[in-house]
Amino acid sequence: MKLRRAFYARPCLEVATALIGKYLVHRIGRRQLCGRIVETEAYIGQEDQACHARFGATKRARVLFGPPGHAYVFLIYGMYDCFNVVCEAEGRPAAVLVRAVEPGPGVEGKTDGPGKLCRAMHLSRAHNQLDLTTGHVWIEDRGEPAPRIAATPRIGVDYAGEWADKPWRLVDATSTRLSRKLSAAPG
DNA sequence: GACCGGATTATG
DNA sequence: ATAATCCGGTCA
Numbered sequence: 424m425k426l427r428r429a430f431y432a433r434p435c436l437e438v439a440t441a442l443i444g445k446y447l448v449h450r451i452g453r454r455q456l457c458g459r460i461v462e463t464e465a466y467i468g469q470e471d472q473a474c475h476a477r478f479g480a481t482k483r484a485r486v487l488f489g490p491p492g493h494a495y496v497f498l499i500y501g502m503y504d505c506f507n508v509v510c511e512a513e514g515r516p517a518a519v520l521v522r523a524v525e526p527g528p529g530v531e532g533k534t535d536g537p538g539k540l541c542r543a544m545h546l547s548r549a550h551n552q553l554d555l556t557t558g559h560v561w562i563e564d565r566g567e568p569a570p571r572i573a574a575t576p577r578i579g580v581d582y583a584g585e586w587a588d589k590p591w592r593l594v595d596a597t598s599t600r601l602s603r604k605l606s607a608a609p610g
Numbered sequence: 611g612a613c614c615g616g617a618t619t620a621t622g
Numbered sequence: 623a624t625a626a627t628c629c630g631g632t633c634a
Contacts, residue, residue, distance in 0.1 A: 466617075478630090478632090483629090500627070501616090501626075501628035502618075503618050503619070577617070578618095
């Protein structure tokens with residue numbers, strides 16, 4: 424079933440973890456594109472120097488300060504879109520970036536990266552601020568058991584000082600479709 | 611109004 | 623290792 428507002432109105436890391444194994448769905452007319460989420464990243468608050476809310480509620484980051492359960496989609500490097508879901512209480516800026524999904528029926532192209540999955544699922548900045556509890560893009564729970572989760576540092580945020588080291592990237596540890604392979608476990 | 615650099619990807 | 627490519631944020 425479709426995730427409701429209460430799901431998103433929780434601590435960002437909790438949401439980022441719970442989203443692994445859920446299904447991202449984009450309905451275009453009678454057509455439906457979906458993918459199983461296998462990789463996410465949490466961006467948490469103005470203190471987090473990797474989070475777009477670090478400069479406060481600017482025009483771009485304003486949606487992060489709004490109510491949970493809305494989409495935040497931004498353009499990166501002039502050519503790729505990144506899809507996030509706003510979480511935590513209104514007024515507390517935080518979001519979960521969806522970094523990889525396992526493609527479902529109807530999805531063409533690779534989905535093992537934030538830019539790639541947006542391209543394959545036809546998600547773009549046109550969906551920014553969309554309410555995921557009422558719109559034509561949503562996330563649903565299909566009642567599957569929770570996957571085994573692994574946590575790693577976030578990707579591409581080396582500029583964020585101590586915040587770059589936080590293990591806020593969550594993945595389905597058994598998935599073969601991550602944006603990067605997990606390092607071998609020590610021992 | 612100019613300048614800087616990025617939550618990426620494809621290619622060499 | 624590096625190019626592609628554009629917008630947001632900063633500082634003037």
